Amino acid sequence: MPFETTATIASFGGKLLKLAHKATSTSCEMKLNLYLPPQSSSSDKKIPVLFYLAGLTCTGDNGAEKGFLQHAASKKGIAVVYPDTSPRGLQVEGEDVAYDFGSGAGFYVDATKEPWTKGYKMYTYITEELPKALFESFKQLDGSRMSITGHSMGGHGALTIFLKNPGKYRSVSAFAPISNPINCPWGEKAFKGYFGEDQQQKWKEHDASELVKQWKGPLDILIDVPQTTIYFNSQLTIPSHPAQGTGDNFYKQGQLLPENFVKAAKESGDDKKVELRMQPDYDHSYFFISTFADDHVEHAAKHLLAW
Numbered sequence: 001m002p003f004e005t006t007a008t009i010a011s012f013g014g015k016l017l018k019l020a021h022k023a024t025s026t027s028c029e030m031k032l033n034l035y036l037p038p039q040s041s042s043s044d045k046k047i048p049v050l051f052y053l054a055g056l057t058c059t060g061d062n063g064a065e066k067g068f069l070q071h072a073a074s075k076k077g078i079a080v081v082y083p084d085t086s087p088r089g090l091q092v093e094g095e096d097v098a099y100d101f102g103s104g105a106g107f108y109v110d111a112t113k114e115p116w117t118k119g120y121k122m123y124t125y126i127t128e129e130l131p132k133a134l135f136e137s138f139k140q141l142d143g144s145r146m147s148i149t150g151h152s153m154g155g156h157g158a159l160t161i162f163l164k165n166p167g168k169y170r171s172v173s174a175f176a177p178i179s180n181p182i183n184c185p186w187g188e189k190a191f192k193g194y195f196g197e198d199q200q201q202k203w204k205e206h207d208a209s210e211l212v213k214q215w216k217g218p219l220d221i222l223i224d225v226p227q228t229t230i231y232f233n234s235q236l237t238i239p240s241h242p243a244q245g246t247g248d249n250f251y252k253q254g255q256l257l258p259e260n261f262v263k264a265a266k267e268s269g270d271d272k273k274v275e276l277r278m279q280p281d282y283d284h285s286y287f288f289i290s291t292f293a294d295d296h297v298e299h300a301a302k303h304l305l306a307w
């Protein structure tokens with residue numbers, strides 16, 4: 001369906017469009033933000049696209065307003081898409097009960113368990129319906145050059161969507177991603193609800209630490225996690241006691257488990273480069289994301305602008 005543009009806001013020399021469209025996969029109107037860098041109006045060349053998937057409780061506004069990805073995107077000539085994190089207002093019983101399930105918590109999967117099959121199809125929305133609609137409506141976007149990144153639940157979405165679709169995205173990176181959802185409380189709750197407790201194979205199909213074991217060929221992934229221990233290029237040191245004090249409470253609670261992802265990548269081959277940077281003192285918030293946003297856009301640009 002075509003997009004309605006509800007606002008146009010100047011940002012870093014380009015334009016942030018607030019968009020809405022009726023989506024079939026999610027059975028509702030979906031809102032999103034699209035950042036068009038200055039190059040999209042000053043050049044005839046099509047511009048590549050970076051998808052930013054947000055975390056629990058977010059809409060497409062959190063990243064657009066607080067993530068600061070537009071700063072580097074405007075310099076590199078990259079468009080940024082900020083989708084919503086779930087369908088809205090479907091009147092599914094229980095969808096607004098908890099912050100970590102239902103509204104604002106679609107987990108970028110297609111639910112197979114009732115009653116969530118009604119529209120909790122964020123995997124299809126993000127990988128198929130949204131890009132198709134965008135490339136039909138915005139001819140200056142280059143559908144053959146897409147990258148993906150995300151935060152927390154959105155980091156899980158970015159990693160799994162990239163790993164499940166070889167060749168579709170040029171690169172992936174993540175901020176504090178839920179890296180092994182089948183082994184953390186957030187993931188267990190979501191997958192139990194959207195797939196069912198007995199669907200272990202389905203759970204694994206949406207777990208980055210499982211998917212990376214099956215990846216064929218080289219990988220180049222950037223992950224930033226707020227904490228106080230240093231990891232670099234798969235050189236793994238698992239802390240016996242997670243650091244206390246400042247840092248990421250969700251990491252400390254075992255919700256993120258990035259070590260499991262690095263370990264799985266490392267075990268699956270020497271050509272899997274995962275640069276996991278533990279960033280001292282930062283917390284899980286958008287202060288962390290905005291600080292390292294330039295690096296993640298640079299990482300995407302390295303792949304999007306290479307050919």
Ligand SMILES: N[C@@H](CCC(=O)N[C@@H](CSC=O)C(=O)NCC(=O)O)C(=O)O
Pocket residue numbers: 054055056057058062099151152153154284285286
């Ligand atoms: N309200 C919850 C915490 C929710 C939260 O921290 N959400 C994060 C993403 S967490 C993983 O997906 C977020 O991005 N929030 C929006 C923001 O603008 O910061 C609680 O009470 O624990």
